[in-house]
Amino acid sequence: MTSKKPRAGSRSRVKDRDAVIGPSSLAHHRPAFADEADQPNRQDVALECGWGKLILAHTYAQPEDVAREVQGERAGARNIAIYVRDPHVILAQAPQQLFLDPSHTFRLALQSFAMPDDVAVAYRIRRLNSMEDAEAINRIYLARQMVPADPGFLWTHRDSPNITYLVAEDPFSGAILGTVTGVDHVHAFGDPEGGSSLWCLAVDPGATMPGIGQALVCHLAEHFRLRDRAFMDLSVMHDNEQAIALYEKLGFERVPVFSIKRKNAINERLFTSPAPDDAALNIYARIIVNAARRRGVDVEILDASAGYFRLTLGGRSVTCRESLSELTTAIAMSRCQDKRVTQRILSAAGLAVPEQREADGSDDDVAFLQQHGAVVVKPSDGEQGQGISVDLRDAGEMREAIERARQFDSTVLIERYCPGQDLRIVVIGYKVVAAALRKPPVVTGDGQHSIAELIAKLSRRRAAATGGESTIPMDAETERCVRLAGYAMDAVLDEGVELAVRKTANLHTGGTLHDVTHFLHPRLCAAAVDAAKALEIPVTGLDFLVRSPALSDYVIVEANERPGLANHEPQPTAERFLDFMFPFSITRETTYAQDAETTH
Template sequence: MSVPKDPGDLRDQRRKKASGLRLNKRGGSLEHWAARAPSSPMHPSNSEVVVECGWGNLVFAHTYDSASAVARDLEAESRGRRNIAIYVRDPHVVLAHKPQHLFLDPSHTFRLWLANAALARPLRLLPFTVRRLRTKADAEAIHRIYLARGMVPADPAFVWAHRASRALTYFVAEDDASGAIVGTVMGVDHAEAFEDPEQGSSLWCLAVDPDAYAPGVGQMLVKTLAAHYSARGRAFMDLSVLHDNNEAISLYKKMGFKRVPVFAVKCKNAINEPLFVNDVPGPQLNPYAQIIVDEAARRGIRVDVLDAGHGYFRLTHGARSITCRESLSELTSAIAMSRCQDKRVTSKLLAEAGLRVPEQREADGSDADRAFLKRHKAVVVKPADGEQGAGISVDVRRLRDLRAAIKRARAEDETVLIEEYCPGEDLRIVVIGFKVVAAALRRPPEIVGDGNATIRALIEKFSRRRSAATQGESRVPLDGETERCVAQAGHKLDDVLPAGQRLQVRKTANLHTGGHLKDVTATLHPALRTAAERAARVLDIPVTGLDFLVPDVTASAYVIVEANERPGLANHEPQPTAASFVDLLFPLSHSPEDPHAQAAD
């Protein structure tokens, strides 16, 4: 992202392009290339270069002769997309043309000079592989990660169509164990896009799945893209990062990137709003309340924040006004709420309705507790009234551990339940208006050894990544339950985990204790969908998150473990949970077409 060394030289280069003179070993004008490759994302103009990226256009402002033309092409963005003008020589002049519609991006540009960059792959074994995009499933995974990160998505069809593009390059990081795509990055080759005389390149859309457990995914994607452009003979690779993203800036500096005086200009729109509107002073809503508030505000529904710290707000549309605490609203009765809060009542009602639930008993310290453990061989211990995974111990097998688990659970609620342990995958199904709107497998937190760090240090590093990805909502507590799970696998917290070895450090898959989710809405078996909707009607609750244990989401077998009266809707993006919730509250409100998303770079 640099200003050309001599603007006059660049004009000469443009004139040569217009005449079709070859400038490098590939040669050819943009018209020549466009004729040869009709699917190319390049703008057909010689002197005003625009590269379409799927989520919007990159306007290479230093190829323009006038600031007004830059402003014109920047402002011509489509709904739900974002254009970015980069390498703006005179940003103040561009802004002067459209002061009400454009703003100066508050990001820094960093440059890596590729000739001197340390791009060697690490000696230690990584649990993931960085490779070029190869399949349509890769393109769909890129779309999913963009959405999970709140970025403007690129149509998978666009990404797939440009998999062999010389101007655009896509890399993905694939988990070696599961085959899942856990990260992605896109690069733009300036020499291919407009025969850049400086032989530059730039990095865009670096995104790591918030549920990725392995460290270093983003760093390896950056290094791989840099090595790719180095092999092409490019001189440098630029990237843009928000000025206050100190963690990312620190990483880029360690990798050898240097700050350069390069500017970008963007449009004032809903997507970019956080970049040009000052933060509202005072306490901020948590992600579970904010996702609903954002959806309501986009529909023109009035929002009054009543207690930001606890997630209370009031929504008003016309003569109708409803108070909510996150996804719990006045539409949920006190009776329905009490049924969900007391897990004994939940289990009893569902069992009486013919739905499958695990056997359970109330812990009383008698021989009956021990007999229950002996009969089932493994049990779950949990408080009768609890949330966010607090006080829950899973797969308890020994009497000593049973006593300790009961003590932990009793710290959350006086009444403690011992429940039959049913192996299977932890499935959360969100039901709104008695219809299933989202389903996700909840996976317990897992670390991967590197042969150097202790298990304790790996857990702390994992927690920092999860906390950053969830706005502080998720981290693995270093408590007795974590220590028990580590010990059950034959380790201690201060042991060094061998390189490549995976270790599940909690048995519960709750988000707040480090778990993560994988969306399975599209593959949910009809029997599970029916059971969830029936359970919601039995409990008479309009919004609920039902926890299932299933051997396979595509099969009909299940048990229902519990129901949550205040499910975290933000955990299930990109499924339309917030939209469905606001539809329930205000059926006549209008849902806008374009998604509210964050920056794409």
């Protein structure tokens, strides 16, 4: 296996001023503005950052002015007051609207900072230089459940002396893998201490290379060091142990600095105690519960560990287990649980499904494999990708996979392997509300770490991005996929070499979701709705294999009676679920995918 070549022309779109950020180029990024010595010490400074205002509280003379500025938050934004001297005094101005942010502030002394030897060089750190970059930054914010910023704002302010936007780019694909924002305090308010700060560090949860966050932090620090700034501050949640460990490794030290925010739905979990048992809910139940409370729907947690809760509005009450509710009948649920029944019903409805047989250990199993060349083995009743082996071409491996699948269900199915992209389409109320390509976990070599180490690093990042729901199992199936590619787990991949470490794209085994709702071919939308109607299930996730979501050909391989509604950003799947549960609670116009214009 050889490294991929850089994409043709991938560097040509980068302007000279936006060259790769590094010690040799950062010196040329000193802004051509008035002499910094002439910068006045400004008062009452609040910088608009796209996601809200950064309020430099120590530039304000009156605490009530800080409180007023924090409360002046525009809808959907988040204001942060940093460098608060007397937080108790500011909180006293509006105790019902403001709260003390439970974050630590860390400071890095820049004049003694040196780029660590282990900073990854497998990607390019550069400044934002196109509207495409701005849209990618916003996509990463949404994927990490962060407050989005208007891409137009980011693009318009790309040359601001106050704010610097850096991105990490994959030099092979041109994809944006991460982003960080820096604020220059000298240009922002004539800071006599010569400081700077770091904000909005975010890495794409689907990024396959390690060390992206560290590289962004270090290059921003070097950027400000070459501007002769004295320090760089950042704020991090007190319980974010992984991030704190990184900052301390880089030389950051805690400083007694406080921040204040406004109480709103975005940061509700920071200033309220969780409702009883809420902490035990998984991400799929939590997304619905939180959306319900924001809408004024009463929530009663029945069994948090199993995901059961009751939603009540007016005289209507519905019990749910995550996205499975009383509105799904036992018949519909059983049709989805038994994959044999699912296949027969969808086939009878004229929908495309792969050929299938029940494994019985006879020569007919081998004959089925020989007929189709490659097969999938899976338990008849299973979920979360458990017990599934894909693209089996050897009779011995097929028999081993059958035995693994029997650990999850006594009935095991052998299915014709259909190559293609794994597409999940979510249908609620017989309308398509979201579609996402599911991609298997892929690691990218850096020439330093073993495949096992790369998998562990990617697994930690996937877990952090999904509330612990997505991890890559270090099991026989992962080892088989690595071995099929010609590697051992302790092998070191060359820089830039990509390796898929699972064949399945299930989120629970490390897969990633990539929204394609507005590119979905109308025939795929229609097939998903027809499948839901054939199964008589109002809320379902259909698993398709397609050449492309923009093309019409497909096969349906599975229907899920309890589809996960999390990780489908930017589609508001939980909102659409509540629209279906409580249609009289809808407060804005609802647009569904099949009603929207599609791109072919």
